[in-house]
Amino acid sequence: MKGKELRRSLAVLPIGTVMKLTSLTARQIRYYEAQELITPQRNEGNRRMYSLNDVDRLLEIKDYLDDGVNVAGIKAIYTQQAQAAAAKKAAQKQPLTDEDVRHILQDEILRQGGLNRPNAAHEPHRPL
DNA sequence: GTTCTTACA
DNA sequence: TGTAAGTA
CATH class of the missing domain: 1.10.1660.10 (Multidrug-efflux Transporter Regulator; Chain: A; Domain 2)
Structure with missing residues (x-):
């Protein structure tokens, strides 16, 4: 493959x-x-x-922008993904380190929407 | 004809 | 972002 x-x-x-x-x-x-x-x-x-x-990346960028994520946020997401990918590879040989766990956790937090576009009022009402 | 960079509205 | 200018 x-x-x-x-x-x-x-x-x-x-x-x-x-x-x-x-x-x-x-x-x-x-x-x-x-x-x-x-x-x-x-x-x-x-x-x-x-x-x-x-091309896929550009299509993805377009979606993120529509969802209100700004350029810095998207960049952070890709940085996190790269780190997560690196951590996963390292995990194949060695057990997870505390830092790896922290990165995985940060990745999750980011995906839920930690960085949103400053302007453009989005999300009308999200339950807390 | 297409794409590139730079610059201005 | 759109678009114009001058190239490659």
Whole structure:
């Protein structure tokens, strides 16, 4: 099951195709890159080349934004996911350390909505 | 024709 | 964010 992941990681799509696939403007796609939410590769001519994973990531970013999560929040989420992934790998060989547990807990808290967009009044009424 | 960067509304 | 300008 490794070839599939490899193919999804191949950067073969120009920004024009990604625009159609995500319904995002080139402006937005480049902006998210500037905010380090995505890091597409560049070809010989300095053109951005995206992978299927990048497309999924952009679609995900769009969803988070709709849910009121700001760029900093999304970035934090991905940072946490990366840490969680690293922790999981380490856990395969060694038992969980206190720090690993803390990261997993933080990940859960984040997913429930710790970082929301400052403006845009969302969530009309959520039970405490 | 498409994409890139920079800059201004 | 949209868009214009000048390139590659």
